Amino acid sequence: MTTRPVPVRAVKVFRDEQRAEPATTAAPRARRTLPWRRRLAPYAFVLPFVAVFLAFSVYPLFFTLRLSFTDWHGAGAAHWVGLGNYRYLLTNDAFWASLGNSGVLWLLIVPVQLVLAVIVAVLLGAIKRLRGFYRVTFVVPFVTPLVAVAQIWIVLFDQNYGPVNTVLGALGLPQVGWLVDSMWAKPTLALLFLWKTTGFVVLIVLSGLQQIDGGLYEAASLDGAGRLRQLWSITVPLLRRSLMFCVVLQTLAVFQMFVEPYVVTGGGPYTSTTTAGLFLFKHINSGDLGTGAANSFLLVIVVMALSLLFVRLLRAED
Amino acid sequence: MRTTPGRSARGARLLTRRGAAVAAAALLVTVLSACGPDIGSGGDSSASGSVLQAPADNSPKGEITIWDRSGDLFKVFDATIKEFNKKYPGITVKHEAVDIDSKLQNTLITGTDVPDGVFLDDAKVGSYVDHLWNLQDVLAPYSKDIAPQKVAVNTVHGGIYGVPFDLDPGLLFYNAKALSAAGIDPNGIKTYDDLLAAAKKYQQYKPGAKPIHLEQDAFNSQLQLEMYASQFGTSLADANGALRLDSAPYHQILTWLDTVRKDGLGTRAEYLKPTDVGALDSGDEVFYPWAIWFDFAPQQQLTATKGDWRAMPLPAWSPGGARSGAMGGASFVIPKDAKNPQLAWLFYRFLTFEQAGYSAVYGPNAVYPGGLNTSIPSYRPAADPAKPLFRPIDAMGGQDVWKTAVEASQEIPGGAPIPSWWAAAVDYLGTDLQKMLDGSLTPQQVIDQAGKDIQTNLVERK
Numbered sequence: 001m002t003t004r005p006v007p008v009r010a011v012k013v014f015r016d017e018q019r020a021e022p023a024t025t026a027a028p029r030a031r032r033t034l035p036w037r038r039r040l041a042p043y044a045f046v047l048p049f050v051a052v053f054l055a056f057s058v059y060p061l062f063f064t065l066r067l068s069f070t071d072w073h074g075a076g077a078a079h080w081v082g083l084g085n086y087r088y089l090l091t092n093d094a095f096w097a098s099l100g101n102s103g104v105l106w107l108l109i110v111p112v113q114l115v116l117a118v119i120v121a122v123l124l125g126a127i128k129r130l131r132g133f134y135r136v137t138f139v140v141p142f143v144t145p146l147v148a149v150a151q152i153w154i155v156l157f158d159q160n161y162g163p164v165n166t167v168l169g170a171l172g173l174p175q176v177g178w179l180v181d182s183m184w185a186k187p188t189l190a191l192l193f194l195w196k197t198t199g200f201v202v203l204i205v206l207s208g209l210q211q212i213d214g215g216l217y218e219a220a221s222l223d224g225a226g227r228l229r230q231l232w233s234i235t236v237p238l239l240r241r242s243l244m245f246c247v248v249l250q251t252l253a254v255f256q257m258f259v260e261p262y263v264v265t266g267g268g269p270y271t272s273t274t275t276a277g278l279f280l281f282k283h284i285n286s287g288d289l290g291t292g293a294a295n296s297f298l299l300v301i302v303v304m305a306l307s308l309l310f311v312r313l314l315r316a317e318d
Numbered sequence: 319m320r321t322t323p324g325r326s327a328r329g330a331r332l333l334t335r336r337g338a339a340v341a342a343a344a345l346l347v348t349v350l351s352a353c354g355p356d357i358g359s360g361g362d363s364s365a366s367g368s369v370l371q372a373p374a375d376n377s378p379k380g381e382i383t384i385w386d387r388s389g390d391l392f393k394v395f396d397a398t399i400k401e402f403n404k405k406y407p408g409i410t411v412k413h414e415a416v417d418i419d420s421k422l423q424n425t426l427i428t429g430t431d432v433p434d435g436v437f438l439d440d441a442k443v444g445s446y447v448d449h450l451w452n453l454q455d456v457l458a459p460y461s462k463d464i465a466p467q468k469v470a471v472n473t474v475h476g477g478i479y480g481v482p483f484d485l486d487p488g489l490l491f492y493n494a495k496a497l498s499a500a501g502i503d504p505n506g507i508k509t510y511d512d513l514l515a516a517a518k519k520y521q522q523y524k525p526g527a528k529p530i531h532l533e534q535d536a537f538n539s540q541l542q543l544e545m546y547a548s549q550f551g552t553s554l555a556d557a558n559g560a561l562r563l564d565s566a567p568y569h570q571i572l573t574w575l576d577t578v579r580k581d582g583l584g585t586r587a588e589y590l591k592p593t594d595v596g597a598l599d600s601g602d603e604v605f606y607p608w609a610i611w612f613d614f615a616p617q618q619q620l621t622a623t624k625g626d627w628r629a630m631p632l633p634a635w636s637p638g639g640a641r642s643g644a645m646g647g648a649s650f651v652i653p654k655d656a657k658n659p660q661l662a663w664l665f666y667r668f669l670t671f672e673q674a675g676y677s678a679v680y681g682p683n684a685v686y687p688g689g690l691n692t693s694i695p696s697y698r699p700a701a702d703p704a705k706p707l708f709r710p711i712d713a714m715g716g717q718d719v720w721k722t723a724v725e726a727s728q729e730i731p732g733g734a735p736i737p738s739w740w741a742a743a744v745d746y747l748g749t750d751l752q753k754m755l756d757g758s759l760t761p762q763q764v765i766d767q768a769g770k771d772i773q774t775n776l777v778e779r780k
Contacts, residue, residue, distance in 0.1 A: 075448030158592040
């Protein structure tokens with residue numbers, strides 16, 4: 001069945017008519033005459049969600065906000081310290097270092113992951129045989145328990161007895177202190193994160209790829225565009241929303257990264273892998289709940305600012 | 319622009335709705351903000367300790383929930399319940415394997431499903447005292463027979479908040495076969511200077527070897543540092559919480575560790591990670607000053623050198639000095655919100671101070687046929703060198719580690735409390751210690767820098 005395209009002008013006239021409708025029409029009056037049960041029904045339907053949202057999101061949020069202005073350590077009365085916790089963190093080198101560590105990890109992970117995900121997704125889209133097998137293969141790391149993978153990483157990247165250095169040694173290359181050298185620990189953690197989560201990003205990009213009209217590629221091909229040109233001029237621009245979604249999602253994940261450094265490096269060597277998430281955990285774990293709460297709000301501000309920046313960039317592109 | 323009456327009415331309604339929404343949000347914020355801890359303006363937040371009394375009932379009844387770490391130790395404790403019920407048939411023990419580190423804090427703060435007793439690292443007791451029963455009265459009949467170091471680590475502001483369970487004496491583990499081949503008599507190692515000399519001699523015998531373990535993990539290196547300090551009867555902070563890092567014992571310890579590094583005598587590795595195991599099994603690393611629980615390595619992890627390892631008391635820091643210090647350990651704590659704290663006390667009294675109890679824990683059992691040999695009881699009558707609870711260890715050449723450990727433990731001085739911020743200090747002292755062991759800080763710099771950071775970020779913020 002074919003559908004006749006609706007003229008743009010007709011749509012505009014219809015919208016104008018809708019807007020021009022006076023406010024005192026029959027519609028509000030009809031609403032007023034609805035039985036109270038019908039009027040309450042929508043609220044009743046959303047009530048369960050609102051209740052859960054209030055209990056498990058809004059309440060903890062405000063509780064944490066209030067906590068961030070106190071020195072509460074989990075027992076007894078909390079003392080009001082005003083902006084003391086925020087002032088302490090903002091003048092604390094370790095706090096900024098943890099943000100810096102997360103920033104470096106972001107640089108090592110997100111751009112690389114996007115490029116990898118696009119390449120893998122395009123290849124998966126092009127593969128005809130065993131497509132399901134390859135898709136599952138890429139998703140398997142994402143569903144593998146992180147702690148188990150982290151333990152494998154410790155063995156793989158051991159400085160003296162790890163298989164990675166054994167291979168490097170066989171090739172005549174120098175041994176690297178992957179997890180014990182503050183220069184290499186971050187890239188090694190980034191590699192773990194990439195291995196673990198790239199499959200998930202590939203899935204998102206793959207779904208974005210499937211939204212692209214195949215006719216565009218046919219037209220481009222007829223115009224003489226090669227595969228690379230099609231990738232650069234059609235695929236990447238039309239994947240922009242999917243990619244930006246991934247950027248926002250992974251930015252959140254990287255700045256909240258906790259298990260990887262906690263298990264693999266313990267935040268070391270020399271706190272070089274103490275991420276923002278791990279730094280926050282340390283305050284809470286040591287019972288310094290007020291500072292932990294303030295830290296979490298500062299982290300929220302950083303992540304929100306970054307997310308807004310990316311969304312703005314996307315809008316500017318649009 | 320002229321405003322039509324319709325628009326004006328709609329605007330007013332919109333304004334009213336927005337106003338109502340803002341008011342509702344403000345009300346919500348106020349209500350939600352009112353929930354939570356009381357906020358005061360000053361004073362001491364720590365609650366005065368509630369002192370637990372022993373139950374008067376001769377045949378007590380009830381149910382207790384006991385939290386232990388999962389793993390083999392849980393199975394060991396689980397097996398003791400049958401023995402406990404022979405004496406107290408009316409008490410039902412609900413034994414749960416729990417990730418205590420991640421669950422205890424939240425449980426205590428919320429007061430929900432609080433267990434009656436918890437197995438807790440000594441280093442963490444201090445941070446939970448506001449939630450725990452003060453056990454000084456129930457422990458009074460036993461206190462004089464408990465290792466002084468264990469009483470010290472459970473004492474906060476004069477109260478005792480944990481039932482001291484195990485004692486983890488530091489020992490010098492050594493590869494007897496390798497030392498014998500190098501012509502080194504371990505009995506000659508009586509001081510840390512002797513240990514340096516023995517290490518140099520071993521290195522001459524086996525060039526390239528780095529005989530002494532130098533811990534590469536920040537947390538464990540700080541724990542080991544405290545073991546060394548415990549030999550002096552000191553620790554990071556005194557009973558009043560005052561920092562004592564800048565002191566002669568710490569200067570001496572750090573200087574010795576720095577010498578091991580500078581002389582190329584130390585294997586830099588994390589405790590029993592692949593590099594460590596490789597160096598131990600290759601005979602490059604032959605001296606391991608560590609807590610008794612290192613004996614797990616020859617039993618479970620080492621292959622090539624299994625059977626070659628032995629343990630002896632730590633060297634002393636000066637001739638005639640203490641030959642051991644404490645490294646780690648755990649105690650039993652009873653939360654104030656427990657439903658049956660007195661029954662939990664009976665359970666822990668049985669495990670710690672009654673022969674049937676501590677024999678069930680340390681003696682041969684289904685989990686450890688030779689007995690639990692990674693720690694010894696802190697209760698002196700249970701730790702008799704002549705009455706071993708666990709058997710000699712085959713993987714250590716049949717050595718009677720019980721006797722060695724118990725005798726060494728008797729030299730551990732008291733007076734080494736653990737401050738509540740001890741674990742948080744790892745970010746400063748543990749990290750700076752690692753920098754020193756990598757050659758980028760001097761001992762004095764470690765003391766100055768870590769001392770300043772701990773004072774600013776931990777001591778003054780508590």
